[in-house]
Amino acid sequence: MTKRIGTVIGIVILATLFLWRGGQGAEKSTKDAAPKAAATNATTNAAKAFDTVSKELYPKAKQEGNLIIYSVWDVEHLRGVSDAFMKRYPGIKVTYWQGRNPEIVTRVLTEFQGGQSSVDVILSDNAPPVIRAAGGIMPYETVQKSVLVLHDPTLPTVSLQIQALSYNTKKIKPAELPKSWEDVANPKFKGMVALDDPMRAGPLSSMLAGLKGQWKNDTRFNNFLKGLKALNVPVHKSTSAMFRLVIAGEYAICMPALLHDVFEEKGKGTPVDYVQTVPPIVFPRQAGIYAKAPNPNTAKLFAEWAISTEGQQVIDSLGRESARNDFKSKTSIESAFPKGTKPVPVTDKLFLEDPKKWLDTYVKPIWEG
Amino acid sequence: MIVPLLASVIVGGAIITPVVIVLLRSLTTGKLGASVGFTVANYLRVFGDRDILPMLNNSILYAAGSAALGTGLGALLAWIVARTNTPGKALVELMPLYPILMPPIMKNIAWILLLAPKSGILNNLLQEYFGVETLIFNAFSMAGMVWVFGLACVPLGYLFLLPVFLSFDPSLEESAYIAGSRPVHTTLRITFPLAVPAFLSALVLNFLRGLRSFETPVLQGTPGNINVFVSRVYDSMALEFNTGLATAYSVVLVVLSVITLIFYVRATRFSERYATITGKGYRVKVLDIGAWKYVTFLAVFLYFLAGIAIPFVVLIVVSMIPYFDYETFMKFPSNMVLSNYTKVMRHPSFVTGLYNSLILSIIIALTTVLAGIVMAFTIYRTKTYGTKIFEFIGTLPLAFPPLVLSVGLVIVFLGTPLYNSLWALGLGLFVAYFPYAFRNASGSIVNIHKELDEAAWVHGAKWRHVFFQITLPILKPSVGGALFYIFIEAIRNVDVAVLLTSPGHEYGPVTLFEYFRVGQWAEAAAGGVIYLIILIVAVSVAKFAFNLKFSL
Numbered sequence: 001m002t003k004r005i006g007t008v009i010g011i012v013i014l015a016t017l018f019l020w021r022g023g024q025g026a027e028k029s030t031k032d033a034a035p036k037a038a039a040t041n042a043t044t045n046a047a048k049a050f051d052t053v054s055k056e057l058y059p060k061a062k063q064e065g066n067l068i069i070y071s072v073w074d075v076e077h078l079r080g081v082s083d084a085f086m087k088r089y090p091g092i093k094v095t096y097w098q099g100r101n102p103e104i105v106t107r108v109l110t111e112f113q114g115g116q117s118s119v120d121v122i123l124s125d126n127a128p129p130v131i132r133a134a135g136g137i138m139p140y141e142t143v144q145k146s147v148l149v150l151h152d153p154t155l156p157t158v159s160l161q162i163q164a165l166s167y168n169t170k171k172i173k174p175a176e177l178p179k180s181w182e183d184v185a186n187p188k189f190k191g192m193v194a195l196d197d198p199m200r201a202g203p204l205s206s207m208l209a210g211l212k213g214q215w216k217n218d219t220r221f222n223n224f225l226k227g228l229k230a231l232n233v234p235v236h237k238s239t240s241a242m243f244r245l246v247i248a249g250e251y252a253i254c255m256p257a258l259l260h261d262v263f264e265e266k267g268k269g270t271p272v273d274y275v276q277t278v279p280p281i282v283f284p285r286q287a288g289i290y291a292k293a294p295n296p297n298t299a300k301l302f303a304e305w306a307i308s309t310e311g312q313q314v315i316d317s318l319g320r321e322s323a324r325n326d327f328k329s330k331t332s333i334e335s336a337f338p339k340g341t342k343p344v345p346v347t348d349k350l351f352l353e354d355p356k357k358w359l360d361t362y363v364k365p366i367w368e369g
Numbered sequence: 370m371i372v373p374l375l376a377s378v379i380v381g382g383a384i385i386t387p388v389v390i391v392l393l394r395s396l397t398t399g400k401l402g403a404s405v406g407f408t409v410a411n412y413l414r415v416f417g418d419r420d421i422l423p424m425l426n427n428s429i430l431y432a433a434g435s436a437a438l439g440t441g442l443g444a445l446l447a448w449i450v451a452r453t454n455t456p457g458k459a460l461v462e463l464m465p466l467y468p469i470l471m472p473p474i475m476k477n478i479a480w481i482l483l484l485a486p487k488s489g490i491l492n493n494l495l496q497e498y499f500g501v502e503t504l505i506f507n508a509f510s511m512a513g514m515v516w517v518f519g520l521a522c523v524p525l526g527y528l529f530l531l532p533v534f535l536s537f538d539p540s541l542e543e544s545a546y547i548a549g550s551r552p553v554h555t556t557l558r559i560t561f562p563l564a565v566p567a568f569l570s571a572l573v574l575n576f577l578r579g580l581r582s583f584e585t586p587v588l589q590g591t592p593g594n595i596n597v598f599v600s601r602v603y604d605s606m607a608l609e610f611n612t613g614l615a616t617a618y619s620v621v622l623v624v625l626s627v628i629t630l631i632f633y634v635r636a637t638r639f640s641e642r643y644a645t646i647t648g649k650g651y652r653v654k655v656l657d658i659g660a661w662k663y664v665t666f667l668a669v670f671l672y673f674l675a676g677i678a679i680p681f682v683v684l685i686v687v688s689m690i691p692y693f694d695y696e697t698f699m700k701f702p703s704n705m706v707l708s709n710y711t712k713v714m715r716h717p718s719f720v721t722g723l724y725n726s727l728i729l730s731i732i733i734a735l736t737t738v739l740a741g742i743v744m745a746f747t748i749y750r751t752k753t754y755g756t757k758i759f760e761f762i763g764t765l766p767l768a769f770p771p772l773v774l775s776v777g778l779v780i781v782f783l784g785t786p787l788y789n790s791l792w793a794l795g796l797g798l799f800v801a802y803f804p805y806a807f808r809n810a811s812g813s814i815v816n817i818h819k820e821l822d823e824a825a826w827v828h829g830a831k832w833r834h835v836f837f838q839i840t841l842p843i844l845k846p847s848v849g850g851a852l853f854y855i856f857i858e859a860i861r862n863v864d865v866a867v868l869l870t871s872p873g874h875e876y877g878p879v880t881l882f883e884y885f886r887v888g889q890w891a892e893a894a895a896g897g898v899i900y901l902i903i904l905i906v907a908v909s910v911a912k913f914a915f916n917l918k919f920s921l
Contacts, residue, residue, distance in 0.1 A: 068872050075716065095872035102607035106776055107868055109610065114783035130610060170694070197591065201608050234509065234592035237600070240888020241588055245481075248488035249694045270692040356609040 042146040043326045049143035050308045057304070060297035062091040067298040069096040070104050071123035077318045084314040085305060092298055101126045108290065112136040117292045120299040126201055128155050128288030133353035138289040140300055144307045147324045150284045150345055158306035159285040160321040162331065163203050164274035166257035168246050177275050181211060184255055185227025194242045194251035195228065197235045198363055201355035203256050207281045208363060209351035210344040225366045247272055256281065259331055260319045280333060282343045373832060374756070377747040380740045381762045384800050387777030388765050395616035411617035421598070425621070428598040431514055431586070432579025438519030440572045443526020444564065446672060451534035452560070453658050455665040464669050468676030469524035469854065470904040472861045475897045477588050478890055479680030480517045482693060484508035490683070493695040509593035518585045520676055522575040528854050529571035529809055532847035533564045533816055542654060552656050565636070570812030573633050574805065577767045580622055598622070602770045612776050619773050626768035630761055681901065688894035709895035725791065725874065730859035733798045734852045741806030741851070742844060745814045746836055750822055763807035766800050771864030774801065779868050789871035801865040802855050813847040814840065857904070
């Protein structure tokens with residue numbers, strides 16, 4: 001009898017446990033299912049919206065017949081994007097001019113002041129917000145905003161610049177690596193780190209703007225900056241040259257590097273890697289539409305196409321990071337960083353539109369003081 | 370005389386227009402894109418900048434050191450090639466020529482890879498083979514900067530001095546010999562002093578190039594905490610997007626340029642003292658320097674090694690290895706890859722860009738050199754009052770950093786049918802390179818004694834007879850050198866061309882040298898190697914098959 005009772009109790013407990021766990025699983029799967037369904041909906045809605053806007057814009061764009069792009073992107077990348085767009089939308093001819101951000105800003109704003117209708121799309125990172133602040137951008141909000149990691153209501157974000165903490169695998173062991181951005185300021189890394197110049201509108205200043213926005217703690221920010229300053233290490237005005245010197249072994253740690261550069265070099269067998277536990281800094285790469293664009297419909301069509309899954313596949317194939325949160329690739333944050341990593345977005349309006357003023361206010365007093 | 374004067378006024382006008390426009394911009398309030406009004410705020414900021422003096426100090430040290438090293442070495446090479454019996458004549462003539470073909474940015478990258486303290490090839494070699502633990506070489510130091518930019522200054526010194534040493538009135542040196550002077554004393558007390566105007570001309574140009582040069586200070590100076598003045602100009606553009614402020618900073622460079630030019634004009638004010646080409650004819654007397662001829666050969670060979678051979682070999686290896694570090698570098702050729710070459714050859718603008726740049730560079734070289742000679746002729750051969758002003762106008766574009774100058778050029782062309790055409794690019798390059806042609810012509814024309822012209826005037830010759838039948842033929846050696854130099858500079862120009870190229874009109878160097886600009890050094894090295902091979906073959910074919918002299 002006692003044995004039977006014990007068996008019954010055991011069965012009841014097991015059943016209870018099973019039901020409880022099952023219920024918990026069901027609850028969890030319901031919890032998981034909700035964002036998944038929302039994401040799927042966002043993807044479907046974005047696809048539908050793109051389809052509609054594409055059908056609406058293409059006939060007008062075909063009439064315009066041309067698209068002129070000014071960009072900071074490599075010529076090979078520009079050619080890749082242009083060819084794919086022209087293939088997708090026959091009857092439109094794409095031409096481009098390539099320059100660095102200061103050259104793009106100078107050229108566009110000089111043309112803007114001169115009333116010149118010379119460009120349709122400014123495809124860059126730092127340049128569009130500065131041009132917008134001077135009135136040179138035609139505001140345009142993408143219809144696919146729900147799938148973007150970083151959304152700006154007047155500048156369509158078509159890709160992301162992701163910054164990571166990179167290092168030379170021959171020069172430093174994984175166990176000795178900094179565990180966070182703040183850890184880089186530890187005096188033990190003196191003589192090992194190469195810093196991008198924090199007093200220019202470059203990756204390190206973007207990182208500082210992102211961290212300041214995330215921390216919302218001036219003391220923490222100032223201590224971090226003081227720590228970096230105390231390292232008394234070389235600063236570089238050319239991030240790419242600094243990255244090359246890290247690969248060469250001149251320095252062990254690169255603060256910061258662009259993730260797509262790290263992946264490209266890793267692919268070649270170069271002794272570089274990045275610290276996965278350090279959250280990435282994300283900066284928007286935008287396709288700003290020029291205020292006096294001669295082909296505004298084609299410019300909008302291009303921006304929408306670039307954000308669409310089709311466009312993102314082309315951008316990803318060139319090694320540039322996707323702007324969408326539903327697009328998986330080796331450089332997307334979900335793939336490149338541990339699950340749950342929260343990226344640090346650079347959204348500070350003052351920094352984006354007037355980097356000099358931002359640096360003078362928050363960095364210069366400590367860095368040059 | 371009205372024709373050369375008119376031509377000089379037109380050329381001067383074309384040059385001064387973008388300069389005036391950027392100067393006016395320095396008196397405006399706003400940044401680009403904002404509404405503007407007149408103000409002196411930019412100048413107040415410049416003169417209130419407490420960092421300006423140490424930066425200027427660095428700039429002057431760097432520019433003067435590089436100019437002295439480059440021009441001095443160039444002059445020495447020119448003297449060896451033109452006036453000594455150094456063995457291997459054909460080789461000795463060619464060796465100083467090839468380094469001219471190598472763009473300064475390529476030298477920068479190669480020498481950084483050689484001289485970097487921890488990762489540099491030379492320090493690692495010393496450590497590996499001689500056990501030297503001390504880091505002897507440092508690319509990120511003032512000495513490293515002066516060495517690299519000084520090497521880039523040699524070609525100007527060489528090309529400016531060579532024609533002078535090749536065209537001497539023999540009576541000047543013969544008088545010294547008759548008076549018992551030995552060859553060394555004659556060289557030091559007669560030959561070299563007579564080359565002073567051309568030497569100063571090259572020195573001034575190299576000094577001004579150093580003041581506004583940006584790549585060496587950015588790549589080598591910043592990591593060594595050596596900040597030069599011109600970085601303030603670029604920061605004003607790159608960080609504040611404020612051309613007005615950038616121009617106000619550039620005005621400091623203009624003032625320095627004017628002071629330098631006043632020094633030059635004063636030093637050469639008695640131009641007839643330096644006339645080496647007189648009515649008595651001229652020929653080259655080759656000095657027998659005895660056993661020293663092997664030393665001079667070695668000197669030329671060492672320059673050849675430092676000027677092109679060593680950096681070229683480094684770049685070839687870098688273009689063929691998966692990535693650069695000392696260990697991988699030393700494993701070459703077992704780890705050879707050719708992927709960088711296939712990538713560069715597939716560059717979308719490689720062929721069209723090269724074609725456009727080739728045609729434009731030839732035109733630019735021809736027009737600037739002709740216009741430069743006309744302006745120098747107007748100053749030194751017409752007795753028109755006030756023509757000395759052209760001495761400043763003709764050199765002024767050199768005082769402005771290229772990005773600032775090209776903004777002025779964009780504004781000039783904006784709204785005209787020329788904008789976004791190859792014409793605008795051509796005219797922009799004309800303005801940028803005119804100072805080189807002009808300074809070369811002015812340095813050379815001073816060496817021609819006025820008695821040659823005066824003989825023609827006495828016989829009723831008109832200016833065109835004097836210009837085309839006397840001045841131009843005598844200047845032939847320096848014309849060849851200037852054409853060659855400006856062609857080479859124009860075919861690799863990026864700084865001025867970048868804002869003047871337009872969608873659909875590619876310019877070879879802008880796209881090809883983009884690899885350097887974005888830091889893809891292996892691809893850049895591959896592109897540079899292809900570019901250099903094309904130029905070396907072209908120069909060698911021109912030299913041997915068509916017997917072109919390049920002023921030799």
